Amino acid sequence: MAERTAFIGARVVDPASGRDEVANVLVEGGAVAAVGPDASLRGASLVDCHGLVLAPGLVDLHAHLREPGREDAETVETASRAAAAGGFTAVAAMANTDPVADTPAVVEEVRSLASRAALCDVFPVGAITKGLAGEEMAAIGEMAAIGVRLFSDDGRCVPTARVLRNALQYAKAFDAVIAEHCEDPSLAEGGQMHEGIHSYTLGLTGKPAESEEIVVFRDLALARLTGGRLHLQHLSAGGSVELLRRARAAGVRVTAEVTPHHLVFVDEDLVTYDTNFKVNPPLRTPEDREALRAALADGTIDAVATDHAPHAVEDKEAEFDQAPPGTIGLETALAAVLTHLVEPGLIPLPRAIEALSTAPARILGASGHGGPIEPGRPANLVVFDPRAEWVVEPPFVSRSRNSAFLGKSLRGKVIHTVLRGEPVVGDGKPRR
Amino acid sequence: MNKHLLSINDVSAEDIVRILDVAESFREVGTRVIKKVPALRGRTVVNLFYENSTRTRISFELAAKRLSADVINFTTSGTSVAKGESLKDTALTLQAMGADAIVIRHSSSGSPYTLTRWVRGSVLNAGDGTHEHPTQALLDLYTIREKLGRFEGLRVAICGDVLHSRVARSLSFALVKMGADVTLVGPPTLIPPDAPAWGVHVSFDIDEVLPKIDVCYLLRVQRERQRQQYVPSVREYARLFGLTRERVGLLPEGALIMHPGPMNRGVEIDSDVADLPQAVMEEQVTNGIAIRMSLLYLLLGGGSEGAVADG
Structure with missing residues (x-):
């Protein structure tokens, strides 16, 4: 140029x-x-x-780059190319790689892969607990010292209130953000989709909306207790949005994201057992989708995040209950929001850009991203x-x-x- | 008729009657000395069974053989499936071998749908996970029609572990479609809370339901439901929801007792009750062959002009 x-x-x-x-x-x-x-x-x-x-380059708070560990599904390089193709200039790389990003060494490895080949900035996310096991805190301070801002056990919920409480409290020293995949493991166990009339008719084990709402309630209470910074990942249920709205009004330090697929699709889309609609958290009811859209419009939910979850073809082309959950999203996020939210007039274009760029850049601490576009x-x-x-x-x-x-x-x-x-x-x- | 039989929801009331009528004509074949007609000669039917089910597999096998089709049984033990071959690769192999119909039994709900993506032949759902078992529902309808002569307004109670029962789903959907009045009975943990959206009633009290029905359809209650804490104990289930000898007295005269088998005698049904004359489990089994003959015949085009051209 x-x-x-x-x-x-x-x-x-x-x-x-x-x-x-x-x-x-x-x-x-x-x-x-x-x-x-x-x-x-x-x-x-x-x-x-x-x-x-x-607009300012888009910023994704939630992508699975799969490297190290599942380079057959995606690499830092291929994900970054997909991100750039989708208009993203920065992505947060989730920690559930193999090995898990629970130490500075893995974080540095992802960074070094990115610096060699990436077409966008890659912000590695650190695990909250060692090995995502939900028991002992990962090296949050050491990872924060090398610039990690967001911590998440995504794919799993931190199972006990005590561990999450400690993480929220400890992370305060580094102004780090604890990002939670909110899902009660005992209620969601074996679940393949949203629990409701469609799961009953399809004979698939359901995950009730309450499996998310219960943990959202718990986490908001712990954020209030500790004063720590909480980020709620990929919200899917209308009840969660209500809890979030109340907590924000009460001054709890919390932010939240929603995915394009939860803004567009619903549980009924699973009637042909298409595994591309198998995601976690699951697609829920039209009422939940409306609540998510309204929350994005009024700012209760800050950001749209892709939860880009690439999977090898042979893993997804399987019996429904054996296929892993997840959809790719980096290349479709912007168009999905424009088509399903901006065009029908549900949110104005500037709000869409704020949710896809400005707000996630702020949450991620990606100061070079998200605008302002100024000299x-x-x-x-x-x-x-x-x-x-x-x-x-x-x-x-x-x-x-x-x-x-x-x-x-x-x-x-x-x-x-x-x-x-x-x-x-x-x-x-x-x-x- | 659709090309596949995946869910009873895809079959119209009109087609259900047709399937039963054709089954009626095939049932006579089973009473002959030589139990065979040439309708599907030269056609290949594959029984793809990922789950043990001797009775359903044999029923399909007999049905196909009585129609003169070539039958291949492909079961999980001792095949490439046991070596970890994917459903897709198995499907492509069967496709390459020219299967005209694939009868699939699988522990994963929706597997028959998945299978249709890779094969050109007809797919028949012989029970998928906790989803559906449409051929069982059709043979039950056949049995009910034979014994009671109608569906409209008929009062049917389906009792037991509805939540995990593919039989309950297919049968409920089919009966509602035919105008019957269906009540699901069982402990609340084993009845889907949204079941009324299927057009059925729900009751947690079997004693209240039994005097008001024409058919009492019992579902198998697996012992693992106790371990999974759906019920405190199998014994408690039997006492509160089982069809005991005492409870049979609550049934109106002429009411049928049905069960898809295999029965847990002493759990959902007392042993003596299973042997009563109004218990029609053996007829269900016999009718199963005729229903499956009817389905294979109709799905493989035996009844269409195309089939005539096929010889």
Whole structure:
């Protein structure tokens, strides 16, 4: 890319600065040099963005990169390429790798893999407990000392209140965030989908919404008790949202995320036993989905996070109860939100960008991401066509293809992703 | 008729009557000295059984053989499945061998649906996990129609572990579709709380239900439900929900007692009760062969013009 690049004529949507107008954005030396309707373009190579939206690069609080351990399903490199293709400039890499990221060594390994090959910034998440076993605290302080901000046993819930209490309290010393996968293991045991009329009819063991709500209640109480920072991952139940809303009003330090698939799909989508709809937490009822959408709209839920969960084909192409839960999501998150929330008028575009970029960047402590798009700031940007329609189908940039959106038509296509001034995705394709 | 039989929900009331009518004509075949007709000569039926079920497998095998089809039994022990072959690879192998119909029994709910993605032939669900067992429901309907002559307004109680019963699901859906009045009876832990959405009634009191029914259908209650804490003990279950000799007296005269087998004598049904004349378990088994003949015949196009062309 030329030393000076000007993205001209895009609708610039930047929640951090409150900007929402057609403007030019000048990028120089990896940083934003100027922004505004009249920004000088002298000497710059021009990128025509009329009709497109320019926003801060998206930030994913929740992705499974699978490396180390399951490189057949995904690697740091392939996930980062999928992320860039989906408009993300930063992703949080969950700790449930093999080995688990419960020590600085594993964190450093993921970082080093990312620094060699990644098309986006990778923020390793540390485990809360050793080996995700839910018993002894992992090296939270040592990992925080090398910059880890988010800690999670995701895939599992911290099973006892005592261990979570200690983690929330201990993490305060480092201003770290404890992110919880809220699910009572005894109630959810063996569960394949949301418990309700469809699980009964399909003969699949259900996980009641209460298996999440009970733990959300417990965790909010512990956050209040400790004053620690709690983040609730991939909320799925309307009851959880109500508890969260009350806790926020009472001043508990808590943030929350929801996935695109929980915002779009419901339990009834499982009637053909398609394992791509088998996710954890499970897809719940239309009423739950409405509650999640409303909570995202009013800010009760801060962020949209993908829970990108790649799985090898042979693992997913199995009997329903034997297939692992999860859907990939990095390449479809933006379009899913645009198609199912922005276009029908449920949330305005700036709120969507806030939920996909500004808010998660703040929670993750990814200070170079999420905007504001202002002179001197790192040029981490996404440019997308909000109207372009496409059908989700292989090949994916991700190494896996277990997408709940497979075969679905979505609107909204990433055209450019810019990482510190470098065009990592151009004309919709990863550049390297 | 659909190409597959995966769930009784996919079969219309009209088709159910047709299946029963065709079964009626096939039942006579079983009474002949030479119990065979040439309807499916040259066709291949595979019994793919991932779960032990001697009676269902034999019933399907007999049905296919009486229609002159070639039958292959593919069971989990002693095959590549035991060596860890996936359902997909097994399906592709059977497909390559030219199976016209695959009868699948599997412990995972939904496996017949999964199987249809990889085979061109018809898939018949012979019981999948805790989902459905549509051929059992159809043979039960056949038996009820034969004995009582109607479905409309017929009062049927399905008693026991409904939550884990594929028989209860298929039978409830089929009976409701045919206009019967179905009540699920059992301890609340073994009845799906949302069951009324199926169009059925729910009762936790068998003594209150028994005097008001035409059919008492008992489900097998597995002993592991005690370990899983669904019921305090199998003994308590038998006392509170089993069809004991005393409770039989509550049934109206002429009411049928049915059970899909295998029975747990002394748990859901007293041993003496199982041997009463109104208990029609043996007829159920006999009718099972005719129903499966009917289904194979109809699904493999035996009744269509295409089948005539196929010879």
